[in-house]
Amino acid sequence: MVSIKAPRGVRDILPEESWKWAFVLKTASEVAQDFNYREVHLPIFEQTELFARGVGDTTDIVEKEMYTFEDRGGRSLTLRPELSASMVRAYLENRMDQRPQPVKLWSAGPMFRYERPQKGRYRQFWQLDFEAIGSQDPYVDVEVIALSVELFRRLGMKGLDVVINSVGCPMCRPVHKEALQSFLKPHLSELCPTCQDRYNRNPLRILDCKNPTCRAITDNAPDTISYLCPECKEHFEGLKAGLDALGLHYSIDNRLVRGLDYYTKTAYEVLSGELGAQNAVCGGGRYDNLAEAIGGKHTPGVGFAAGLERIVLTMEQQGCSFGKEPALEVFVVAVGDIERKEALKLMHEFRKAGISADMDFNGKSFRAQLKVANQMGAPIVCILGEEELKAGKVSIKDMETGQQVEVPLEEGVPFVRTKLGE
Numbered sequence: 001m002v003s004i005k006a007p008r009g010v011r012d013i014l015p016e017e018s019w020k021w022a023f024v025l026k027t028a029s030e031v032a033q034d035f036n037y038r039e040v041h042l043p044i045f046e047q048t049e050l051f052a053r054g055v056g057d058t059t060d061i062v063e064k065e066m067y068t069f070e071d072r073g074g075r076s077l078t079l080r081p082e083l084s085a086s087m088v089r090a091y092l093e094n095r096m097d098q099r100p101q102p103v104k105l106w107s108a109g110p111m112f113r114y115e116r117p118q119k120g121r122y123r124q125f126w127q128l129d130f131e132a133i134g135s136q137d138p139y140v141d142v143e144v145i146a147l148s149v150e151l152f153r154r155l156g157m158k159g160l161d162v163v164i165n166s167v168g169c170p171m172c173r174p175v176h177k178e179a180l181q182s183f184l185k186p187h188l189s190e191l192c193p194t195c196q197d198r199y200n201r202n203p204l205r206i207l208d209c210k211n212p213t214c215r216a217i218t219d220n221a222p223d224t225i226s227y228l229c230p231e232c233k234e235h236f237e238g239l240k241a242g243l244d245a246l247g248l249h250y251s252i253d254n255r256l257v258r259g260l261d262y263y264t265k266t267a268y269e270v271l272s273g274e275l276g277a278q279n280a281v282c283g284g285g286r287y288d289n290l291a292e293a294i295g296g297k298h299t300p301g302v303g304f305a306a307g308l309e310r311i312v313l314t315m316e317q318q319g320c321s322f323g324k325e326p327a328l329e330v331f332v333v334a335v336g337d338i339e340r341k342e343a344l345k346l347m348h349e350f351r352k353a354g355i356s357a358d359m360d361f362n363g364k365s366f367r368a369q370l371k372v373a374n375q376m377g378a379p380i381v382c383i384l385g386e387e388e389l390k391a392g393k394v395s396i397k398d399m400e401t402g403q404q405v406e407v408p409l410e411e412g413v414p415f416v417r418t419k420l421g422e
């Protein structure tokens with residue numbers, strides 16, 4: 001055991017799990033292709049200002065959750081806590097406004113947040129992120145929601161709920177904020193300390209507090225939808241009409257608000273009953289004011305991020321298929337210098353032919369090598385002994401039946417290929 005362990009809240013993704021991740025990532029890239037979203041790879045760290053301005057400095061993420069550090073040049077950098085801000089930065093910086101709009105991008109990679117670790121919540125976690133930048137059309141919101149639902153459908157996930165809301169825009173939000181504050185004022189002392197703190201800074205977030213007392217108080221609180229301006233109302237109607245047209249089921253959740261200040265209009269989540277307290281598989285919405293917040297020209301956008309760990313957790317709990325697990329196909333056994341060199345050559349021939357092959361690299365005895373082949377689950381073992389080599393042959397053993405046949409060395413690869421195909 002090493003005394004240095006991985007930092008709290010981060011995990012090693014070992015081979016037993018990584019192939020499941022690869023399946024989800026492959027499916028995501030297929031769905032992206034079908035919806036005409038193109039993949040981008042963005043920096044893991046950005047200037048702190050991007051998140052401080054983009055994500056909003058009254059959000060929990062910026063206040064407490066960012067991994068911020070100074071580099072040797074004295075710049076303040078931050079490990080990205082999410083991707084939308086980077087996506088919009090990349091869009092602006094690379095003049096993607098010159099391309100046909102909206103520009104549809106996706107990316108997958110690790111995010112970093114200093115949160116209290118629990119099941120389904122880590123300090124480094126992966127997100128699949130899809131963003132459509134450069135259109136206000138509510139049908140783009142519909143497309144984004146439909147994309148996430150289609151991804152989860154292809155992954156075989158069941159029992160998911162889509163919840164939507166509209167959080168309005170800078171036109172309608174102040175009116176709602178005022179109504180909410182006057183509603184909450186008589187109860188201020190009963191709210192949890194966090195919500196008391198939110199009362200002035202970010203009262204909207206009081207609506208999604210999990211504390212039972214806060215929830216009871218906010219049960220009849222003014223909701224954002226009742227306060228939407230005509231433009232936001234029309235947008236919300238367009239969103240619902242589009243979802244209805246596609247036959248996508250959803251419910252409206254008045255408590256669904258965003259911690260991120262740049263979000264406007266549509267907010268949505270896909271929830272899984274399987275996940276317990278951290279039940280959101282994906283979250284997203286519209287952020288029409290993000291581009292301006294980070295110093296660019298007004299550019300509307302909408303997108304979602306789905307947690308890869310939570311997708312895999314849900315799929316495991318639901319017994320979903322991850323496709324075929326990668327497996328070793330052939331193990332080549334040989335003892336002695338001359339035989340080992342022949343084994344090395346034969347193994348390489350298998351590999352060049354696209355057959356997964358391996359051999360012993362630890363000087364183990366013949367019996368011990370067979371044992372390793374068995375532990376590795378190789379269905380076929382090729383044996384190159386002194387006798388075989390002399391005769392220019394190789395023995396091929398079927399590990400399931402125990403049957404063994406000798407074939408000429410040069411026929412080893414085609415013979416095994418046929419056997420594997422059976």
Ligand code: AMP
Nearest residue numbers: 120121122125280281282283305307310
């Ligand atoms: P958010 O950017 O907070 O809207 O999160 C989007 C999605 O990322 C969530 O629905 C989760 O699936 C996932 N997620 C967010 N935070 C974490 C975390 N700390 N650990 C694991 N997954 C997370």
